[in-house]
Amino acid sequence: MAEEKRKRGRPRKNPEAVAEPHEKPAKRRGRPPKNKANETAVSAKNLVYKPVNAWDNKTMTESKIEKFSKGYKAFLDKAKTEREFVREAEDLAIRNGFVDIEKILSEKTPLNPGDKVYRIVRKKLMLLAVIGEKPCEEGTRMIGAHIDSPRVDIKQNPLYESTDMVFLKTHYYGGIKKYQWLTIPLALHGTIVKADGSIIDISIGEDPGDPVFTITDLLPHLAKEQMEKKLNEAFKGEDMNVLVGSRPDPDKEAKDRFKLNILKILNEKYGITEEDFVSSELQMVPAFKAQDIGFDRSMIGAYGHDDRVCAYPALMAILDTVKPEYTAVCVLTDKEEIGSVGNTGAQSRALENFLADLCALTTGGEYSDRLLRSCLYSSKMLSADVNAAVDPNFEGTHDKLNAAYLGKGIAIMKFGGSKGKSGASDAHAEFVGEIRRLFNENQVPWHITELGAVDKGGGGTIAMMIANLGVDVIDVGVPVLSMHAPFEVVSKADVYAAYKGYYGFVK
Numbered sequence: 001m002a003e004e005k006r007k008r009g010r011p012r013k014n015p016e017a018v019a020e021p022h023e024k025p026a027k028r029r030g031r032p033p034k035n036k037a038n039e040t041a042v043s044a045k046n047l048v049y050k051p052v053n054a055w056d057n058k059t060m061t062e063s064k065i066e067k068f069s070k071g072y073k074a075f076l077d078k079a080k081t082e083r084e085f086v087r088e089a090e091d092l093a094i095r096n097g098f099v100d101i102e103k104i105l106s107e108k109t110p111l112n113p114g115d116k117v118y119r120i121v122r123k124k125l126m127l128l129a130v131i132g133e134k135p136c137e138e139g140t141r142m143i144g145a146h147i148d149s150p151r152v153d154i155k156q157n158p159l160y161e162s163t164d165m166v167f168l169k170t171h172y173y174g175g176i177k178k179y180q181w182l183t184i185p186l187a188l189h190g191t192i193v194k195a196d197g198s199i200i201d202i203s204i205g206e207d208p209g210d211p212v213f214t215i216t217d218l219l220p221h222l223a224k225e226q227m228e229k230k231l232n233e234a235f236k237g238e239d240m241n242v243l244v245g246s247r248p249d250p251d252k253e254a255k256d257r258f259k260l261n262i263l264k265i266l267n268e269k270y271g272i273t274e275e276d277f278v279s280s281e282l283q284m285v286p287a288f289k290a291q292d293i294g295f296d297r298s299m300i301g302a303y304g305h306d307d308r309v310c311a312y313p314a315l316m317a318i319l320d321t322v323k324p325e326y327t328a329v330c331v332l333t334d335k336e337e338i339g340s341v342g343n344t345g346a347q348s349r350a351l352e353n354f355l356a357d358l359c360a361l362t363t364g365g366e367y368s369d370r371l372l373r374s375c376l377y378s379s380k381m382l383s384a385d386v387n388a389a390v391d392p393n394f395e396g397t398h399d400k401l402n403a404a405y406l407g408k409g410i411a412i413m414k415f416g417g418s419k420g421k422s423g424a425s426d427a428h429a430e431f432v433g434e435i436r437r438l439f440n441e442n443q444v445p446w447h448i449t450e451l452g453a454v455d456k457g458g459g460g461t462i463a464m465m466i467a468n469l470g471v472d473v474i475d476v477g478v479p480v481l482s483m484h485a486p487f488e489v490v491s492k493a494d495v496y497a498a499y500k501g502y503y504g505f506v507k
């Protein structure tokens with residue numbers, strides 16, 4: 001009978017369905033459930049990739065941006081050639097505790113985590129390193145930039161007079177639009193090695209009261225034929241002669257009196273003769289200083305942003321690095337504008353030699369070629385080079401979805417090259433992802449870019465040479481307006497973003 005009552009009454013609960021003591025039944029009243037439509041809207045926002053302007057980055061205050069930009073402008077004015085850059089960089093390195101690695105090698109002193117060393121090659125290439133906690137065999141973290149810029153070089157037998165004026169013959173260096181170098185004030189920088197082997201460094205046109213020089217152009221009234229020609233035909237490299245004088249020597253019987261007067265001035269001031277030009281490296285660079293641009297002073301106009309706007313932040317990043325996890329290396333190369341050739345370019349063995357010495361000095365001399373190869377294979381580099389920013393005055397030069405923009409922070413360029421990525425170093429997706437995560441975690445403003453629209457042109461960086469060594473490398477640099485012109489333009493926010501990104505990578 002009891003069994004029948006149970007069947008007719010309320011059914012017994014399934015023991016397995018009984019709620020645990022901590023579980024509470026859902027309340028029907030109170031807070032309403034979340035709005036599903038709102039959840040969808042938030043998710044959609046997170047799905048879209050949209051670069052944010054670097055000035056809106058909360059970790060980059062205006063005071064930090066302005067302070068860093070001030071130091072950069074001052075450095076630019078003192079370092080208009082690769083030799084000058086190296087001199088200034090060495091001074092800063094020594095003040096920050098870096099020691100010439102040649103001294104370490106001669107004393108056979110081992111290197112320990114936190115030690116700082118540097119090497120200078122032919123006064124035009126510089127390498128710096130801060131020894132990390134992990135052995136070099138496990139790889140390094142490198143930033144590589146170039147410190148040469150397009151310019152007008154002086155030929156080895158340059159001085160001549162014509163129509164009672166004196167000129168210097170030139171040969172332009174790197175990719176330039178020749179007409180941009182005409183009718184602007186130029187300064188003479190460089191080095192002369194005299195017959196006795198003594199060396200003279202020259203800089204004329206930078207200090208107040210210094211004379212400047214210029215390359216003349218034809219007035220519009222007589223330039224009908226010139227203006228009907230294509231740009232690459234209207235201005236000839238062989239005609240880019242620099243005007244340097246027009247006063248004759250007092251001796252009216254002398255031959256080439258105007259040229260002779262210049263030679264006497266140079267001999268009196270520097271003790272040189274005409275033959276000394278043969279063993280000289282002289283360059284004409286714009287005489288103007290780095291200046292703020294815009295009512296809001298948000299940009300910097302200067303000569304040599306390509307590539308000192310990346311080289312300077314790279315240098316500052318390595319100087320500020322203390323006891324990194326991996327050995328941090330800064331590579332400042334020469335000759336990039338003409339193919340990274342020569343023994344001071346990225347194609348030289350300078351980097352390999354430097355890393356070999358680091359491997360030897362951090363292993364108690366137990367060096368082997370296998371150790372160096374392992375170091376290279378495990379190393380990673382940011383190729384710190386500029387990118388061409390979109391200029392709204394020139395439509396059609398970029399794919400705007402994949403272009404560099406002024407003020408959007410660091411420009412990450414997965415590949416360069418031209419015409420089907422010819423001559424490119426195409427970074428692997430895994431490394432791109434690693435850099436993207438790093439920048440996001442460190443709140444570094446960045447955007448993904450190409451150099452220009454497909455089939456519009458293109459260009460290369462040192463990335464290809466470094467990749468050939470087995471290193472993972474990607475181009476990460478600052479967008480520039482009027483690249484390769486005597487007066488280039490960058491955003492102050494992008495300059496500081498570069499430093500922030502480079503420092504985050506090597507620390």
